[in-house]
Amino acid sequence: MANLCPECDNPLHIDVDEVDAGEMVTCDECGMELEIVSLDPLELAPVETEGYDDEDLVRDDDEDEDA
Numbered sequence: 001m002a003n004l005c006p007e008c009d010n011p012l013h014i015d016v017d018e019v020d021a022g023e024m025v026t027c028d029e030c031g032m033e034l035e036i037v038s039l040d041p042l043e044l045a046p047v048e049t050e051g052y053d054d055e056d057l058v059r060d061d062d063e064d065e066d067a
């Protein structure tokens with residue numbers, strides 16, 4: 001069963017043998033950070049980034065050449 005990114009519905013490939021509850025994973029597609037809240041069954045929760053500045057998030061995406 002694939003876990004989908006709650007932000008962009010990208011299938012996340014998480015090997016439960018490689019991760020622990022409480023760890024963060026990042027969506028390859030949108031860069032969203034997700035916390036692993038449970039391993040069995042695998043459950044993810046979006047990391048609350050309230051209070052964060054948006055600046056760091058935007059910096060990753062350098063492809064907006066709206067020509």
Ligand SMILES: [Zn+2]
Pocket residue numbers: 005006007008009010027028029030031032
């Ligand atoms: Zn995503």
